[in-house]
Amino acid sequence: MSTKTKLLAIVAASVAASSLVAEEMTIVSWGGAYSKSQLRAYHEPYSEKSGVTIINDDSSAEAVAKLRAMNEAGNVTWDVVDVVAADAIRLCDEGLAMEIDADTQLAAAPDGTSASDDFGDLLVSDCFIPQIVYSTTFGYRTDLVGDTPPSNICDVFDLEAYPGKRSLEKRAINNMEWALLCDGVAKDDVYSVLETPEGQDQALAKLDTIKDSVVWWSAGADTPQLLADGEVIMGSTYNGRLFSVIEEQKQPVAMLWDAQVFDLDGWIIPTGLSEERKARALDYIMFATDTQRLADQAKYISYGPARKSSAPLVGKHADLGIDMAPHMPTDPENAKNTFLYNYEFWADYRDDIETKFQAWLAK
Amino acid sequence: MSDETQSGPVLAADGTPLKQSLARSLRNQKMRALALIGPLLIFVLISFVIPIGSMLFRSVENGMVEQTIPLTVEALKDWDIDSGESPNEAVYQAFVEDMIVAIEAKKHTRLGTRLNYEQTGMSSLFRKSGRKIKRLDPQADAPFKDKLIDIDKKWGDAQTWAVIKTHSVKITNGYFLNAIDMQRTPEGAQAQPEDKRILITLFKRTLFMSLVITFSCIMLAYPVAWILANLPMRTANMLMILVLLPFWTSLLVRTSAWKVMLQQQGVINEVLVWLGIVADDARLVMINNQLGTIIAMTHILLPFMILPMYSVMQTIQPTYLRAAKSMGATNWTAFWRVYFPLSVPGIGAGSILVFILSIGYYITPEIVGGTKGVFISNRIAYHISSSLNWGLAAALGTILLAVVLILYWAYDKIVGIDNVKLG
Structure with a gap:
């Protein structure tokens, strides 16, 4: 064997070895309690089954911008990314997420129902595999709101009955809809009213009535903190955050489920992956979004599984031992009056209304 | 020879x-x-140079429209934008041919996103129409004008085509116009409607608040630096650690600590209420407004002011002051006429550092600034990571860079840049 062939053999062997070592994938998510629930419900069982090492990256908040930058640089380092549905739609539009065929690339329900029927309307984009249903809703301090606790979304706008500060998210989405609902617009007409400049002014005028009493938040952890400190008497945030304030930290806080806005969170697979990585990502997705796995996640966090077939399997919280079903946003008791976020509408109007909203905020 | x-x-x-x-x-x-x-x-x-250069270039670069629908852009050249009527069949024919290619490459939705920055509704128009145009055949199905208007009546609207034509240039001033609350229209540059103007306000606020922060840093840092420079070395070094300690603490921790201090149920308000200085129902609002941003950022940037001042003051001979006094100067005259002019280079260096750092600050205003205390950098971050309007973000960044350079130039003219010392 000549030196050259020997050298080649060594190179080939080390390449083979490095590809063996590279049995790992990077999964991007939101961090905190949410990533932990995914770790226990999806990552750990998957690693055990397949031997793939999973690396967590808590970058979902900037996922869209980072994926675009990676794509432009031609070096996508993420394999599976957890994003909200609105971001998934944008990633799909930008050609940054790959299209998934639900029926062939996702697992069917145990009773044989196809994945596309099992997820139903929640498949809002061709690239998006829904994982959980969460809601943006209000929590209030039970000791600071007097004898009649708020029961209606419009109590947020009622400064006379509930004086004190409230926290709202520093963006137009959700706030504009709630404002219109409480200004006498029927639920079905909200988006057709919000399409018009007059409707946008109407919503801002309604928000104007409480503007001086609002603390604006930009991170999901802000409202729970503000409630715990007594800085605000009520505030909007994601329902899972309120669950942990109420049940894990035992703060005097209760949920106001009225007019909660349903939203979806789920997976996308970036475009531009090598065949090998793509196959691995698809294999992970197939495993992590099956009926049992989605139901398992609800043991760790109070977000509803996106599959219909998972709902009956939701059990007790893994550490607290309490029944999780009543804490799900989709529970019939909580979902008496819900509001459905309109993705198409916001994809179009976001740039426009958001600018107006920020201009109004700065006034 | x-x-x-x-x-x-x-x-x-x-x-x-x-x-x-x-x-x-x-x-x-x-x-x-x-x-x-x-x-x-x-x-x-x-x-450094290449990434910044390419980012700045994005503020004018606009090749996407022409790359995605080249035939349409060509055909639209013959269409009179002021006619108020939709273009003729040739444009629609070209558009369908372009779209079929673009849909194949999944580029049409990108174009929709790009045009949606200019005209609301373009995003879904391109996405929804794309699904139907895909099924058309560029030869067999002609003519297309009525078919496209059937798919979405917006294709019959002259406004839609006017937007496409206006923004089909390769190098555009559109992002810069947007960055100063104006817009590119077929009739030329025009002001944005009043309820969408925000960026000029933010630019002014950023400059004003950065000046206030710089000034309060000078006021607080000067006595500290003076004490440090005039104490014996041992004590000065001990105190220096107190200046540097917050410097070594994470920015987020320091900002969050201010939140705990300043909020209405926070430490300062609690103490004031306990002392009876402030009534329980009239607690001071010191956070989520400009005051909160100014306090937190002054604290965070203070070391950048103290350090250059300190090192300049150390070089000032104490004998100068004694000489002045021995010649009959009062304490104040000796300070104002002798010591202060000698310490100006330190103030200059500290001010430039603090001002330039604060003008681009992002995370602290975001956390403690509420609605009135946020900077232009918060909008830039929004456009980079959330709206994905990188062109506008680049234009805002370029303007910010230009403003800093102009101010630097002005400083050089007025004070002189060689009159700046870091020690």
Whole structure:
């Protein structure tokens, strides 16, 4: 064997070895309690089954911008990314997420129902595999709101009955809809009213009535903190955050489920992956979004599984031992009056209304 | 023989002309110097100049429209934008041909996103129409005008085509116009409607608040630096650690600590209420407004002011002050006429550092600024990571960079840049 062939053999062997070592994938998510629930419900069982090492990256908040930058640089380092549905739609539009065929690339329900029927309307984009249903809703301090606790979304706008500060998210989405609902617009007409400049002014005028009493938040952890400190008497945030304030930290806080806005969170697979990585990502997705796995996640966090077939399997919280079903946003008791976020509408109007909203905020 | 040497060029020892030989040795010297700084030069070029340059270029770059629908852009050249009528069949034919190619490459939705920055509704128009146009055949299904209007009546609207035509130029001023609350329209640059103007306000606020922060840093840092410079070395070093300690603490921790201090149920308000200075129902609002941003950022940037001031003041001889006093100056005159002018280079260096740092600050205003205390950088971050309007973000960044350079130039004219010292 000549030196050259020997050298080649060594190179080939080390390449083979490095590809063996590279049995790992990077999964991007939101961090905190949410990533932990995914770790226990999806990552750990998957690693055990397949031997793939999973690396967590808590970058979902900037996922869209980072994926675009990676794509432009031609070096996508993420394999599976957890994003909200609105971001998934944008990633799909930008050609940054790959299209998934639900029926062939996702697992069917145990009773044989196809994945596309099992997820139903929640498949809002061709690239998006829904994982959980969460809601943006209000929590209030039970000791600071007097004898009649708020029961209606419009109590947020009622400064006379509930004086004190409230926290709202520093963006137009959700706030504009709630404002219109409480200004006498029927639920079905909200988006057709919000399409018009007059409707946008109407919503801002309604928000104007409480503007001086609002603390604006930009991170999901802000409202729970503000409630715990007594800085605000009520505030909007994601329902899972309120669950942990109420049940894990035992703060005097209760949920106001009225007019909660349903939203979806789920997976996308970036475009531009090598065949090998793509196959691995698809294999992970197939495993992590099956009926049992989605139901398992609800043991760790109070977000509803996106599959219909998972709902009956939701059990007790893994550490607290309490029944999780009543804490799900989709529970019939909580979902008496819900509001459905309109993705198409916001994809179009976001740039426009958001600018107006920020201009109004700065006034 | 001797004639020859005199008329020909002067030769070096190896027989080459002296001039040439000298030039070569100088060139060698330059090359050697260049090789020494080469690694740094390449590093700066790759990691700094090229990325910033390409980011700045995005503020005018607009090739996407023409790349995605080239035939349409060509066909639209014959369409009179002021006619108020939708274009003729040739444009629709070109558009369908372009779209079929673009849909194949999944580029049409990108174009929709791009145009949606200019006209609300473009995003879904392109996405929804794309699904139907995909099924058309560019030969068999012609003519297309009525078919497209059937798919979405917006295709029959002259406004839709006007937007496409207005924004089909390769190099655009549109992002810069947006960045100063104006917009590019078929009739030229026009002001945005009043309820969408925000960026000029933010620019002004950023500049104003950065000045306030710089000024309050000067006021707080000057006495501290003076004490540090005049104490015995041992004590000064101890106190120096107190200045540097917050410097070594994470920015987020310091900002969040201010939140705990300043909020209405926070430490300061609790103490004031307990002392009876402030009534329980009239607690001070010190956070989520401009005051919160100014307090937190002054604290965070203070070391950048103290350190240059301190090192300049250390070099001022105490004998100067004594000399002034011995000649009859009061304490104030000695300070104001002798000490202060000598310490100006430190103030200048600190001010430039603090001002430039604060003008681009992002995370602290976001956390403690509420709605009135946020900076232009918060909008830039929004457009980079949330709206994905990188062109606008680049234009805002370019303007910010230009403002800083202009102010730097003005500073050089008024105070003089050689009058700045870091020690």
